[in-house]
Amino acid sequence: MTEPRDRPECGLLPSGWRRTSPLAVVFYLGKIYEGLAKNAVQSLAPLAALVVAFQGNKLAALVGGVIVFVVATAVHAFLRYWFFRYAITDDSILIRDGVFRKRQLDIKFERVQGINTSQNIVFRLFGLVTVNLDTAGSSGQEGHLPAVESPFAAELRERIRRSPKAEIEAAGDEHRPETGARTLARLHGGDIVRIGLSSGRVFLVLALLGPLSQSLEEQSDRWVEESEVLQAVGAAHFSFVTAVGLALVVVLAVLAILLAASVVGALLRYHRYTLVADGDVLRWAAGLLTRHEQSVQTVKVQSLYVFQNFILQRFRRFRLRTRQATSGRSSKGSRFEVPICTGDLLAELGSEIFKDELEGLALDPRDSAFQRISRYYLRSRLLIAGVLPGIVAAAAFWPEMGAYGLIWLLWIPVAAVLVWMRYRRYGIAITQDGASFRRGFVGSRLTVWLHRKVQRVSVSQSPFQRRRGLATMKFYLAAGSVTVPFVDYGAAARLRDYVLYRVESSERAWH
Amino acid sequence: MFENPEIAVAELSAADDVEWQALDRRYVARQQVRGLLNVAVLAVAALVLHFLRQQLDSDLPIWAGWVVVAAVAAHALLWPLVSVPKKGYVLRDRDLVYRSGVFWRSVTAVPFNRVQHVETASTPLDRRFGLASLQLYTAGTSGGDLAIHGLPGDAAERMRVFVLRKAGDAVEHD
Numbered sequence: 207m208t209e210p211r212d213r214p215e216c217g218l219l220p221s222g223w224r225r226t227s228p229l230a231v232v233f234y235l236g237k238i239y240e241g242l243a244k245n246a247v248q249s250l251a252p253l254a255a256l257v258v259a260f261q262g263n264k265l266a267a268l269v270g271g272v273i274v275f276v277v278a279t280a281v282h283a284f285l286r287y288w289f290f291r292y293a294i295t296d297d298s299i300l301i302r303d304g305v306f307r308k309r310q311l312d313i314k315f316e317r318v319q320g321i322n323t324s325q326n327i328v329f330r331l332f333g334l335v336t337v338n339l340d341t342a343g344s345s346g347q348e349g350h351l352p353a354v355e356s357p358f359a360a361e362l363r364e365r366i367r368r369s370p371k372a373e374i375e376a377a378g379d380e381h382r383p384e385t386g387a388r389t390l391a392r393l394h395g396g397d398i399v400r401i402g403l404s405s406g407r408v409f410l411v412l413a414l415l416g417p418l419s420q421s422l423e424e425q426s427d428r429w430v431e432e433s434e435v436l437q438a439v440g441a442a443h444f445s446f447v448t449a450v451g452l453a454l455v456v457v458l459a460v461l462a463i464l465l466a467a468s469v470v471g472a473l474l475r476y477h478r479y480t481l482v483a484d485g486d487v488l489r490w491a492a493g494l495l496t497r498h499e500q501s502v503q504t505v506k507v508q509s510l511y512v513f514q515n516f517i518l519q520r521f522r523r524f525r526l527r528t529r530q531a532t533s534g535r536s537s538k539g540s541r542f543e544v545p546i547c548t549g550d551l552l553a554e555l556g557s558e559i560f561k562d563e564l565e566g567l568a569l570d571p572r573d574s575a576f577q578r579i580s581r582y583y584l585r586s587r588l589l590i591a592g593v594l595p596g597i598v599a600a601a602a603f604w605p606e607m608g609a610y611g612l613i614w615l616l617w618i619p620v621a622a623v624l625v626w627m628r629y630r631r632y633g634i635a636i637t638q639d640g641a642s643f644r645r646g647f648v649g650s651r652l653t654v655w656l657h658r659k660v661q662r663v664s665v666s667q668s669p670f671q672r673r674r675g676l677a678t679m680k681f682y683l684a685a686g687s688v689t690v691p692f693v694d695y696g697a698a699a700r701l702r703d704y705v706l707y708r709v710e711s712s713e714r715a716w717h
Numbered sequence: 718m719f720e721n722p723e724i725a726v727a728e729l730s731a732a733d734d735v736e737w738q739a740l741d742r743r744y745v746a747r748q749q750v751r752g753l754l755n756v757a758v759l760a761v762a763a764l765v766l767h768f769l770r771q772q773l774d775s776d777l778p779i780w781a782g783w784v785v786v787a788a789v790a791a792h793a794l795l796w797p798l799v800s801v802p803k804k805g806y807v808l809r810d811r812d813l814v815y816r817s818g819v820f821w822r823s824v825t826a827v828p829f830n831r832v833q834h835v836e837t838a839s840t841p842l843d844r845r846f847g848l849a850s851l852q853l854y855t856a857g858t859s860g861g862d863l864a865i866h867g868l869p870g871d872a873a874e875r876m877r878v879f880v881l882r883k884a885g886d887a888v889e890h891d
Contacts, residue, residue, distance in 0.1 A: 508857075531856050531857060660831075661827075661828075661831045661855040661856055661857055662825060662826065662827050662828075662831065662855050662863065663825070663826055664823050664824060664825035664826070665733075665823065665824050666818070666821060666822060666823030666824070667821070667822050667823070668820070668821050669820050669821070672822070682855065682857060683857060684855075684856035684857040685857055686857065687857075699731060699732070699733055700729075702732060702824075702826065703729040703730065703731050703732055704729060706729075706732060706811075706812060706826055706828060707729050707730075709828045709830065709831060710811040710812060710828045710829075710830060712830070716831065716856075717856070
C-alpha cells in the first residue's frame, strides 16, 4: 500500500476558500430560533413588558414588532452565512466564521472522532446536508458545515476515513476483505414502539407527576362539587369506589398520553433507521422530518455501553452506545447510539467493534462470566447509607417526637433492600483482552472496554477495606472512568499489573 | 509478525512491590508553611473578633475561636509529618507509579505510552524551598490527572524530560 497521500480520484483536494449553499440561511435561522426558544423566559419578558407599556395601537405595534423581529433574525442568519467560509487542505478542514467575533477553526482529519449529518425537510428537497464534525478533547471546537451537497458530505466522510493514519491501519489489516457496506439492522414499527415504551423519561415524568396529582385531585373534587349536573345526578351515587376508579382512569390516561408522546418522539427520530457496517465504520441514518446520519470508526471506540432497563428486559432488547474520546462536556450528539437491538445484533456489533479481541467478552448483563463483588460491600454501604442516617434521624427527632422518632429506624430495612439490589447488579467479567463491568439497580448498565485502551489505573483502599483485604479499582479510559468497588486486594493488584502489562506492551494506537 | 507469548501472571512485575522513592524532605516544611499561612488568616479573623467583642461588649465565646486556630495550627504542623512520608513514586521503564494516603491509600500507575503531555510547575512558595510539581496528562477528562507535588526542582525537570522521551518512543499504529 504505497499510494500517494493525495488521491487524485478524491475531489477533495486542497482548495481555496468556499462558501456553502445560500440555503445555509435556513440552518442559521433554525439555530437562532432554537437559541431564543432556549432562553424563552429571558427574551420574552422584556418583550411582554414593552407590549404592556405601549400606549398606542397595540395591533399595529405587534405587527410591526413581528416584522422587525423576522427581518432582524433573517439579516443575522444571512450575515452568518455570508461570513462563513471553509477550505479543505491535505490533512484538515479549515472553517472561518463569525460576524463580529471572527474565528478560524483548524480541524485535523485524524482528530475527527465521528461525522454526523442532519438533513431537514428544506435541505432534503435540495439535496443538501449539514455536517457536524466531532473532535477529541477541546469542547466548543466541533465544526458545522451547514448546507453542503450530500455527495460532498459522503466524500468528506470517505476522505477522513482515509486520512494518512487510517491508511497504515488498512495496510496492517490486509487479511480483512473489503466487503462493502453491510446492513446490520433496520428498525420497523414494532421496534419504534418498543423504543418509545422503554424510554425511561416517561416514568420519570410520572414520578414527578405523583405530588402534582394530589393538587389535581383536590381541584377535580371542587369541580365535581360545583358541577350542577353531577349534583343533579345525585352525590350519593358518587361513592368511594367511583372516585378511585376515576382517579385510576385519569392516571392511566396520563400514562397512555405520555407513552404515545414518547412513541411519536421515537418515530420522529428513528423512522426508517438503518444501521450499516462499512469496512471499519459503523453508520446509522434515520429520522422522519429531519434526517440524521451518524458514523463512527470502530477503532476509535473507547468503550461500549450496554443498557437494559426493566422494560427492555421484558422485550429482551438492549440499548447500546459507543463512547469515543471526547471532552466530558461534549453534547449528546457525539455518541453513536443503537436505540434498540436484539442479543444477536449486540453480539454482531460487538464483533464489529472489538474484532478478534471480543472473544469471551460479556455483552449481555446475564452472562454467567460476571463475578460478584465482595459481600463486605453490603455491610459497608448498609452502615453508611442505612444504619447511620437511621440512628441519627431517630436521635434528632427524639426530643420532638419521643418514641415515635423510632419510626426513622424503619429506614434501615428499606436501605438494606436497596443496598442488596445494588449489590446484586455489581459484577465484573475479565477476559484476556478486555473487561466488562455491570452495575445498576433495577435494570443493568454495562461498560465494556479493552485493556489496551486503558489510560491509567489505580487501586485504593479505605481503612475498612484494608482490614478485610479488599480494594476499589479505578480504570481511566479516554471516555470516562470505571470504578469497581470491593474486590479482593490480591486480585485487584494482579489485574492492575496485567492491565499495565497489556497497555505497555501494546503497539496499537488506543485512539 | 505478530507474536503472542504466554504470560505467567505471577511473574508480571507488581506495581506495589517496588522501592518507593520518597518525596523531598523540604516538602514537609513547605506544607507546614503553607498550612501556617492559612492559620495566619484565621488568626487575623480571630483577632478582629476579639476587638469587636471589646467594642460591642457582647459575650461571644471568643475562646472557641482561639481553640479552632490552635487546632488548625496543630494540624498544619503535624499532618505533613504523617502524610508526606506516605506519599511516594517510582519511575519504572514503562510507567510511573504513585502512591499516597494515610487512611485512604491509593496506588496509581500511568503508562508512558498513554501520556498526552507532561508539565512541571512551581509556585513561589515551592521555589523558595527549591521544589516543583510534575503533572502527567492522559486522554479523557475523567478528572484528576496524576500530579506529584514536592519533588526537588531539578528532579522534576529530569523526570519531565524522561517521561516525554518515553512517551515519544512509544511505537504505535492502529
